[in-house]
Amino acid sequence: MSGTRKARRAAAVAITANRLLDGAVVWRTGTGDWSETFADAAVIAPDVLDTTLAADPLVVGIYAAALTEHATPASWKERIRAFGPTIGQDAAP
């Protein structure tokens, strides 16, 4: 099942992408800007997805990430994207 299809079945979604210049994970805020902080992400209803996924030259690979009913990332993958590697941000050996 694709991410978008999963997102349509989620309790809520957040729009996310990677920033073009450095690849950093970013989240779309309520004002339409991009933030590196997951807490800044606008939580939206899945049924408005079609109007929120327009291309943006500042980012790459826009998609809707599924959230739980508590507005947290629903999958391990999105948790790691939101909060960084579980082995630490500076995961030196």
Added chain:
Amino acid sequence: MNQALRLTDLPAHLRAGIYRYDSTDRDFLAARVEEFRDQVARRISGELTEDQFKPIRLMNGLYLQLHAYMLRIAIPYGVLSAVQLRQLAVLARRFDRGYGHFTTRQNLQLNWIKLEDAADALAALAEADLHAIQTSGNCIRNVTTDEYAGVARDEIVDPRVYAEILRQWSTLHPEFTYLPRKFKIAITGSTEDRAAVQVHDIGLTIRRDEAGEIGFRVHVGGGLGRAPVIGSVISEFVPEADLIAYLEAILRVYNAQGGRENIHKARIKFLVRDLGIDGFRALVDEEFAAMQRERYRLDPAHVAAIAARFAPPALETLADTAITDPDPAFAIWQAQNTRPNRTPGYVSVTLSLKPVGGIRGGMTADQMDAVAELADTYSLSELRVTHIQNLVLPHVRAIDLPVLWRALTALGLATPNIGLLSDIIACPGLDYCSLANARSIPVAQALSARFADLARQHDIGPLTLNISGCINACAHHHVGHIGILGVDRNGEEYYQVTLGGSATDDAALGAIVGPSFPADGIVDAVETIVQTYLTLRQDGESFLAAYRRLGLAPFRETLYAAA
């Protein structure tokens, strides 16, 4: 190159065994970097879309992963000079977060690259005769080989010579830049296969015929991923002169007839499976017969010229003598992490990048600098990257071992676990990789902590444990004695276990032991597997031998007894 020297600036005794670029190589790389710099600028300006730019960046080794761009740097056949390792440290500090990860393709990955820095990073690589070309894309990837090439006692012919010939042949080959899918070649020149040739798209084993002439046994259609296959022998002996022509014929048949519609069925193994090895061989033979063979003939003078670039280093005349140290830990390390070279008095030393709780294959820039110093002092400035994610100093005088051991211990690179359970191969997994379904690194860390007792590991004996975070199998989990595959179940991590895999001469694919285990149960599952082996093994019987005698049943019974 900042303060570093080019390889050609070094005296001969400090550039042993390293292929040396000439001005043509360097001019090409410089032009390629500037071309990429322009392409990046056009992408940032919006002139190129991501769809247009993606194949370009991938051809230059630049992936977009979960948190950042990742640069995969080719270490040709795993041979690395001290100068180059220092330059990798420069890149890690200047463009990344001060560390990198060595991979099962004998490459180095930097995980925190910025697009705007990428061309500068490639330029810095080029200063050390390195690049990232063909570390991605549907082309012929970095050729891999035995980490003990050129020094192994069981070596028949030095495989680096042919790996370099294949590198030159395959780099930017105009006919094979857009293959149906990526293509991996491994080559070994020893009696023991340390390059896993049977699980590559093409695996080459160098042999000599009765007249002493060099030729190659060719396996084709091996591979791992979602449909693992042990390769089939397509030819027992391809004469040296015909090596390029024969491989060209294989690639042409694959390029023309390989599937392109379904990415999951596009590797050459599917074509070989569909045609059967005899049917595939017939097409290759037909293509081979139709070729202008003289045009592709490998000229002995060319082979000799390449071989001269791998001239044996100037070694001292020494005798094999027993080396001892008052510290008993030295003997354990010496037995596990060193092996004698064919030159008396010299050994190869494996630096373990697998400390307890550490990230498998990870290395800091400071460690890279320190190891480069040790390579200069003790190993004629040469290193090797292993597909097991460790490093090797290949030219160490045995009499230097005690002092080298102390230096490596201080750097955290002397864990005496080579070939033991904690010498785990692990891919980056879900902590970094956009393809992964589950994390690999934390599982490897937890396993290495659970089995931290080295005396216990030595009692368990030889055991390979490979952990992949998805079915793409970058950690070669199918051929680990114990293989662990991370899977996603409704957003949660689970781990499937296979037993009985092998990547060497007796290559075998592991069998799935049963239902997968949750993340908080996988370490206990491995513990149960090991305990079952220890209970049931016969005198001197390795884990793999015991599995082959016993089969899956006793392991299933103990693993799922409580279910």
